[in-house]
Amino acid sequence: MDSWGFSIAKTRTIDIDSVDFKVLARLTDKVPSAKRCIMCGACAATCSAANFVDFSFRKTHLLFHRGQFSNISEELDKCMLCGKCKLVCLRGVNTRAIIYNLRIILNDMNYKRIAL
């Protein structure tokens, strides 16, 4: 890739060789339907939060599948868990469970149950 001396945006490549797919397996063990997603975007199209802020569940889910975990927790915090995405998904993917479980998987320390 040509380097122009100074850059405004960081160049970013998805390097599959360096992806830890075990993290992906932790999600698909809990939510097997996540494997069925065809990235059609119905979820992102209907999203309540997307009316207010830059958030696409489809994109976040896709990046997770490609092993790009760096920004996902912040993105998922925008979700109001309203459930519209789950209701419109054509493939029957349990999108809400994915968001719920990803919050726990990627953010283990902050989402422990209070009741003991």
Place this chain on the structure above:
Amino acid sequence: MKKKNVIVIGGGPAGIEIAQILSNYSCNVTLFEKEPQVGGQIKRIDKLFPDFIVQDEMMQKLISNLEKTDIQIHTDTEIKDIEQIDNIWHLKTNKEEAFTADAVVLATGFKTFDPKYKEELGYGIYPGVITTLEFEDMLKAGKIQTSAGEEPRRIAFLNCVGSRDEKVGNHYCSRVCCINAVKQSIETKELLPNAEVFCFYMDLRMSGQFYEELYRKSQEKHGVNYIRGRISEASSTFDHRIQIKSEDTLAGLPLKMTVDLLVLMIGVEASEGTTNLSAKAGILGEYGFAKSLSLHLKDNLTKKEGLFLAGACKRPSTLREVIADARAAAFEVVNYLKMEING
């Protein structure tokens, strides 16, 4: 030797073609059609993909071949019941008449998905939301107009309505909608060169000969816009236009737009006749379609002797496939009944 009796259920292209072929053999052919006229669902289409042949002219050729024969054609008659006793098939119609046959061909075809099940798309609620068949009616009349009688400036097509949809229960792809959307987009631009046409798709399945070329032509010559994304909701504006919400998945951004017409590319389902008679005959397959004996080499036979399948009652199919399938089924019937061609 006594002449064999063959009954063909369904007067669409498959039924017409197979009945007409079999009439050349030494058997009595009877054709039943539940509508007042033969022709089937294809009659609603204006021009056929991918070559824009006028449907009416094409079907007239098939129908006139049929009319030249001495086949007994019963229109306005629906077969309600089917049963095999000792190698003879017994059928009962909705007028309580009974018929028997040595061989039966099920050519009961398909029906289309009712988009009222996808309430968020607004079909039946907003007059600007119509189905692909209602759009074909407009193309036949040579005039595309909104419910207010005006020329639309912007039209959107939404693919995969009722197909590939687990919520609705139709997990399969209906095969014909993608190419139909491309065809209708081109026809729109030909009738309304200044209109903007948008096609919302999940995949563009250009799986037949000349399909991909047609897609390319729609982009290059006609300027049809293709957006990879789903339309999640349609709502009405104060001036009765349709506002749609979507995501442009390739750009990764939400997208919204106001259109004058939203055309839903509704999917193909098994017709009620297909499901009802397949169940009664014990050959019910997935999603209510009829199940053939084996996909590759015995696709016109069923597990019941003397019961044959022709056309779209098995799965969503194109017209070309349906006619070819009817001819293959005719060959199977002739073989089964060991018939000779008429002198």
Place this chain on the structure above:
Amino acid sequence: MRFNPFVLPFLAGTIIFFTIIIFKFYSWIHKLDKKQKYFIKKNLFTTKTLSALSEIFKEALVHRKIYKKNPLLGYMHMSLAFGWFLLIVIGKAESMVYNKTPFGEPWGGIFFRYFVTDPHSFSMQATFSFVLDFLLLIILSGVALALIKRFRSRLLGIKKTTNHRLFDKIAIMSLWWIFPFRLLAESTTAAIHHNGSFLTNSVGSILSYLPAGAMELPLWWAYSVSLFFFFICIPFSRYMHIPTEVVLILLRKYGVGAGEEYSGYSDIQINSCSRCGICIDSCQLDFTSNFNNVQSVYFIRDIRYNKLSDDVVNNCLMCGRCVEDCPVGLELTLIRQQHRNKHEIVGKHYFDYAIKEENHDDVDVVFFAGCMSHLTPGTIIAMKKIFNKAGEKFWFMDENKGLCCGRPMRQQGFVQQSKDLISKNSRMIADSKAKLLVTPCPICYKSFKEEYTLNIPVMHHSEYIEHLVKNNKLKLNKTDLSVVYHDPCELGRGTNVYEQPRNLLRKVSNLKASDFERENSLCCGSSLANTVIELDVQIKIRNHALSELTKLKPDILATACPLCKKSFVHGNKAKVMDLAEIIAENIENDSTADLKFQKNSVNELVL
């Protein structure tokens, strides 16, 4: 003092039992928060205690609620609980009468027949013996039924029976052996001394063919030992419910309520669970899809033995069916919610979305459709029509975009984030200066009623439309259509709105009842509260509910919830319409037409 070494196991068991439960009760009550403790102090010496004692009698002893479920099941529980209670009390009374003093050996009542062998020791002896024998017979019949229930639960009216762990099995074994051993011990003594009554003397005469003398002491040992095992098992098994339920009923009468977070009161509730298993029968996850380890009884058991897993906490529709059926009245859904609550980052702000200040004219009503209603636009259009026909000035708060009400977030336990949404929505509602909030979604409705503190009333659209009709702002036509109404979980059991939708539907159609309605209604399967099950299980739940609701083949299946509507429409068995849509289609030709008539008639008069 009458004594024999065989009383030692009983004595040891009783002392251990009392020590442990006093310790447990103290620690639970100590863990209660200030407000809860205040309620106890305030009400301890009032008539509320008497009222509690009456309920203890009705539920903990007589088991009225279980009787309603199935008489035989109720008799089984009552015979063991009430029977044994009376056996102890009357036995103690017997020993007090005999001793002529209320103070005697603590085991005097229990082992009376062994120590007092003369059948003519005191005047009331025959009566006491008869009553005690009769009670023993009742208890034994209960034990027999309990045994039958283990193998043929359907005979007692419930389909499933709880699977027990090892500790529970030891407890239940020892409990079942106590009374046969008592029978045999007393009968053997009766065989020697004839100091029994109709039951023990008869059994005794049979036993007299065996070496009764040699058997007597070992049988009394066996009786004492089984009592020992049972008593030490109580605090660690399901039988903890015996003492705990008493404390629970008292605290409940005093007004102690469960709070948002898990507390000592929740501990008391879960220890009051008797593992009767009635909640298994109510659970649709069980009878449609064979999930048989997530029901309330197992959830509670897992809490007590510290084996609670996230999958069990989250695999619950929170439909409330088990809460309706629980004979102890435990707040099962609330306790499950307490276990879902999570720690979150303190001080972090969520949903810092820019809320544009909107200017809208002075309106009377705020209409909040809710996220899901946008997927059923038919309902929204019907509501708009109804508002217009009634001449109501309304602001459609989330017409183009809106924040979620916050309840789905709350159900997953993200309390802080839910509160953020609540505060933002509350501000918008307050700023609008409207006088009433109307919503067609029961989930939002429950949230507004319970989680929000608005200073205007909130109505579900069924309540609002009924209010319009009652005040003659809307007139309806009657049709001949047959309609079955489905009670949504969040509207029915969730907020007790059962009658308003029915009153409206009766005005426009022939309303028919289904077998599963009101508190007994079935969940449509679309519940947002369950994040474990996937579409296939939801479809099974939906199909079962739909087949029950369409048994009478109604013209229309009416719902009052967008999730229920979406769920049932895809089931393809009946025409599904929201309540608002049915009403909107049957509004009588209204005021504008009447006005014209009035004008004409006035003109005619003038002419």
